[in-house]
Amino acid sequence: MNKPLKIGFLMPYSGVYPFYAQHITAGFLCAATKMSYGPADFAFMPTYVGQGGNKAILEAAQKLIFFDGVDVLMGMISPKIYPELKPILENHNKLGLFFDFGESVPPAEGYGSNISSLSMGLWQSEYVLGQWATKEFGLRGLMISPLYESGFNLGPSFLSGVGSAGANQLRSTVLPENQANKNNLDLSHFFNEMDINTPDYVHAIFVGHIGNEFLKQWKSSKFNNVIPLVTVENMAYPDMLEDIGHLGLNFYSTSSWSKEHTTGTNPAFVRDFENFGKQQANLFGMLGYEAGLILSRMKAQLSIGNASTAVIEFNKSGIIGPRGQLHFGNQEQQIFPLIDIVKINTSNKKNNATIIAQGTALGYDISTVYSETESGWENPYLSV
Numbered sequence: 001m002n003k004p005l006k007i008g009f010l011m012p013y014s015g016v017y018p019f020y021a022q023h024i025t026a027g028f029l030c031a032a033t034k035m036s037y038g039p040a041d042f043a044f045m046p047t048y049v050g051q052g053g054n055k056a057i058l059e060a061a062q063k064l065i066f067f068d069g070v071d072v073l074m075g076m077i078s079p080k081i082y083p084e085l086k087p088i089l090e091n092h093n094k095l096g097l098f099f100d101f102g103e104s105v106p107p108a109e110g111y112g113s114n115i116s117s118l119s120m121g122l123w124q125s126e127y128v129l130g131q132w133a134t135k136e137f138g139l140r141g142l143m144i145s146p147l148y149e150s151g152f153n154l155g156p157s158f159l160s161g162v163g164s165a166g167a168n169q170l171r172s173t174v175l176p177e178n179q180a181n182k183n184n185l186d187l188s189h190f191f192n193e194m195d196i197n198t199p200d201y202v203h204a205i206f207v208g209h210i211g212n213e214f215l216k217q218w219k220s221s222k223f224n225n226v227i228p229l230v231t232v233e234n235m236a237y238p239d240m241l242e243d244i245g246h247l248g249l250n251f252y253s254t255s256s257w258s259k260e261h262t263t264g265t266n267p268a269f270v271r272d273f274e275n276f277g278k279q280q281a282n283l284f285g286m287l288g289y290e291a292g293l294i295l296s297r298m299k300a301q302l303s304i305g306n307a308s309t310a311v312i313e314f315n316k317s318g319i320i321g322p323r324g325q326l327h328f329g330n331q332e333q334q335i336f337p338l339i340d341i342v343k344i345n346t347s348n349k350k351n352n353a354t355i356i357a358q359g360t361a362l363g364y365d366i367s368t369v370y371s372e373t374e375s376g377w378e379n380p381y382l383s384v
Contacts, residue, residue: 008064010075012052031292130161138200
């Protein structure tokens, strides 16, 4: 009997999506089943890492590799920690297959042959959104984000998109902690600023329930349906809008993946996942499914310690996931997928996202973004 593939699963806290790990695991096992494997062929070793800081990640990774002998590290961690994990993985011939939301622009050279990221690519959708909003609404945009969200590459990516469309500036408001925290969101100063210097559009970058609170206050303001509002992609996810859809919201955002997409193998994934997991297909299930396809294809080589051979053979053939061709390693960094610009209209708790345009981040010069936008945030985007 073949031994199970041991997977060390690094799990940071997420108050926004507390059950993300369960969804990822369900997606993974759904894919494994499709590839003729069963739950007994994979042994998950979940490890809680707090809010995903560097020290917690490194200590957990070392324990999983040195003492538990895992074959693969997996988990939702910040790409900022990849360079520190790289020598650990390479020295012990192990692979790291991680999830992130694309809050950080990757270095142009990638992270080496032993690390790959299944990312939602928000840095790309932000670039596309900035480019589109400028062309559609005008050159005088205003961006708003709390302190936490401002510490990632989403704002700089949006600004780069704005610049590519011909604007030479973007006003930005970063809300201090006393104006934006888990207990309170005070937009009075922001709305006063808009009164004095009215922008052509507003771009909002918020995470989790504070994003819903922003949308509530925007809906109640005099700027609603007067000044166009464009939001970061995660603010428009259907599950985030469930509690406030009845407000009748109208705004614009992007969509990198949706269960409604009818291209490629996505409809088959949605059908298989919902039959397998008895739950709605969601982005974490989709990411887990992609990981399951990759590691199922690699399992035979990984189980006998041939990590480098597993990567080489996988990248020769690849496999098609819900979002298209899957690769492992640096090749993935060069992919610029087609991203939908969507108009969001909600009523009676129904979320309607109508595709009104499409674009890609092709042409975004990322050569210096990684080195020039260092921040103090070590944890992944949704680890709050």
